[in-house]
Amino acid sequence: AQKITQTQPGMFVQEKEAVTLDCTYDTSDPSYGLFWYKQPSSGEMIFLIYQGSYDQQNATEGRYSLNFQKARKSANLVISASQLGDSAMYFCAMREGRLAAGNKLTFGGGTRVLVKP
């Protein structure tokens, strides 16, 4: 079974509008972390936002917010007021286990976002 699922291969969004990128995850470990990364066409991986499984509040970082619904095992990324520079691939990733355990990230297949002027 897929551990991280991103069901939207690609999306268009109008500049200045908000967009929600879906991410569902599968784990039986009570301790885990969820991450979103942005990969522009230049290829680098840029960390955006992090949500821990025990965090009580949804994470926010500037125009990025994470809609964390633990019971549904979803961690959707919301980008508000989209800008042309937001056009990129977006990856959801999960780290399982206690803090002292191995920290490999498992990535979803990504969602390509294209912001239209």
Add this chain to the structure above:
Amino acid sequence: NAGVMQNPRHLVRRRGQEARLRCSPMKGHSHVYWYRQLPEEGLKFMVYLQKENIIDESGMPKERFSAEFPKEGPSILRIQQVVRGDSAAYFCASSPGSGEGPQHFGDGTRLSIL
């Protein structure tokens, strides 16, 4: 720039040659991870190292691939006798310690096999 440094940015090899990819973690980071990304796919974990130790190599192919993180110098991902299927982007990430904060990625090495 104190970020994760990978070199070379692009590497071209012929089938059967060896490829060496280098990664210097962020200052103060002692944990290094290597990932591989095939075109239009997400990153796949390969190996997790601390200084002089391989902690988790569950994602490494059994043959031709090896990794090290010596006491001095960068981490090296080595691919021997490369084949066309090794063509991919290889990313290195680092973190300050087990479980502490996000992994920060380098810009990757694009490996092309002729």
